[in-house]
Amino acid sequence: MSKQVKEFIVMTSAVAYLLPHTLKESPQLTELVFLNNALRSIHAQAFEDLTQLQELEISGNPWLENLYMGTFSRQKNLMKLLLNFNRFKTVLPGMFDSLKQIATLQMKGNLISHLPMFLFLNLNNLLVLDLSQNKLEEMKRETFFGLTRLQILKVNNNLISNLTCDTFKNISQLTELHLEGNKISELTDGIFSGLTRLNVLNLRGNLLTTFSQKVFGFNVSNLRELNLKGNRLTELSSLSRLTSLTDLVLSSNQLSSLPEDIFRNVTLLENLDLSENQLSLLPELIFYNLSAITSIHLHKNNLRRLEPKLFNDQWLMQQLYLSDNQLETLPPGLFDLFIVEHTVRLHGNPWRCDCHMWYLHDWVLRNNNIIQREDSVRCNSPDFLRQRVVASVDRDQLVCRLSADEMPDIRSCSIKAFNDAMIVKCQVDKCSPMTVKVQFQEDDGNIKEHVLRSERSECSNGTRSEGSLMIPEY
Known part of the structure; x- marks a missing residue:
């Protein structure tokens, strides 16, 4: 190999073994990648001569089950180590002790069920740790000793069911925490209280039935993104202390109602997803003073009506999804305050095409360019207009028919x-x-x-x- 070569990549080969000093003649390498090969074993001295390595990847080897102690003992300049999608079941204590400069460590997609205590003790410069898609059942405070600068922790898609109140005590610099796809059913009050710099918290796809802002303690929260999609939430209390929140995902839960003050003080909120729940009614002032919102997803609920002033403060709305609910009509003026061009979804509702439909009918005709699937916005009643596209109905047909008992006597x-x-x-x-x-x-x-x-x-x-x-x- 030429001495000018700095990066060496081996992909999709039949290489099964890395022997001692395999790359002895190439000490100048700064990047070495073995990706999707047939590796079965790596000798502890395979990389001993590569002291200049800054990035090393050994990923996608379905028969590689372990690494020997000392494999990375000479890589003191290593900044990035990727060990993804192999068959590792355990990691030996002290395996990473020599990697004092490392900033990114990934071990996702393996079969790791537990981690030794103090495994990362010497990784004081580590910024990103990815342990996702393994078989981890728990995380302990001691696991994260030494990670004083860690910013991003990914332990999503594991088997974690329980988190203790001090689990994250040693990693107070976290800005992103990914816990999605686990089996977490409960969060103790204050569990995230030490994470005052946390911007992103992903709890999607767990087993939570309730969620409260008390998990952040009484400290000021800098959280910007909170994802609770796909849990079992039936109850949600006020989030008023999350004043920095811009993105909130609550979709695919079992929420049937929300308190009126749930978003009070969350005035920076931009994107709100409440889709695929069981909401039948929203309090008229639930979005009060949320003037920064550009996207509200309410599709696939049981909404039967909307309050006239529900969106009075959402002037910058860009996406409003109301499809697949039980709406029969909309109050006049509901969309009139939006000042920017926006996208609306209205299909999948049982629209009642009578005199109460005049506002929506006229609005649909004027704004057909912003309505997605306009041809699916159809009348459900009365019978003579059933399945007619709302935009195709003549306005004179939108009448309210009275019974004989309701008919006023106009003969006088x-x-x-x-x-x-x-x-x-x-x-x-x-x-x-x-x-x-x-x-x-x-x-x-x-x-x-x-x-x-x-x-x-x-x-x-x-x-x-x-x-x-x-x-x-x-």
């Missing part, structure tokens, strides 16, 4: 034209105010409604009063 009313005004004259025989609603349709199809109320009639039993309302010309 008359309409007369007088100069440039229309006069509606009705006789009433009840001592109560009368309300007349008049709707004017402009050339562009917009509807403006005027509500006219008469003064309370002064009458007594057995008397009849007559009144008239003048409707100005529009």
Whole structure:
């Protein structure tokens, strides 16, 4: 090998054994990679002459079950060691003691079930530790002794079911903690209280039934991303102390309701995912003062109606997913405050195409370019419009039909034209105010409604009063 070669990569070969001093003639190497080979054994002195190595990878060897003590004893300049997707079941104590400069250590995708105490004691410069996709059942405080600068810890997709209150006490500099895909069913109060620099916490795919901000203790939390997707959450208390939170994922749980103050003070929140739960109603002020939100996912719930002011503070909305709920109509003006172009999903709801549909119908026609799967936004009732695409329904067809019992008696009313005004004259025989609603349709199809109320009639039993309302010309 030329002395100019600094990086040497062996991929998908039949190499099964690395013998002592195999690369003795290439001490200049700074990067050595064995990827997806057939390695079965690596001699403890295989890398003894490679004192300049900065990066070493031995990954993807399905028959490599162990490493011998001293294998990395001469790699004092090593910055990155990747030992992924082999068949390691154990790691010997002291295996990494000589790697005082190492910043990244990965051992994901092996069969490691436990780690010796003080295994990383001398790795004071380690920043990233990846132990994901193994068979780890527990983590102890002693496991992380010495990792005073560790920033990213990945222990996701293991078999961890229990975390003690002092598990993370020795790694207070963590900014990312990945615990997803384990069997954690409970978190004790204050378990993350020492992690004051934590920005990302991923607990996706565990067995949690409740979650509380008490897990962060009473310290100010810098958490920006919290992922609780795919747990068994039925209860969620206030998150008001997570004032730095920008991304919150609560999807695929069993939440049927949320407290009104759950997001109070979480004013930096940008992305909120509540999809695939059992929510039937959201408090009108649940998103109050969350003006930074750009994305709210509410699809695949049981929402039957939305409050008129639900999104009053979300001017910057870019994604609003309401698909696959039980919505029959939307309150007028629900989307009118959004000031940027956004994407909306409305399909999969049993829309009732009657007079209460006017607002949504007109909004769909005006905004068909931002509605995803517009042709799937269909009427569920009445029968004569069932399965019709909402945008294809003529506005005149959106009527509310009254039963004979509900039909008012209008035989006592008359309409007369007088100069440039229309006069509606009705006789009433009840001592109560009368309300007349008049709707004017402009050339562009917009509807403006005027509500006219008469003064309370002064009458007594057995008397009849007559009144008239003048409707100005529009």
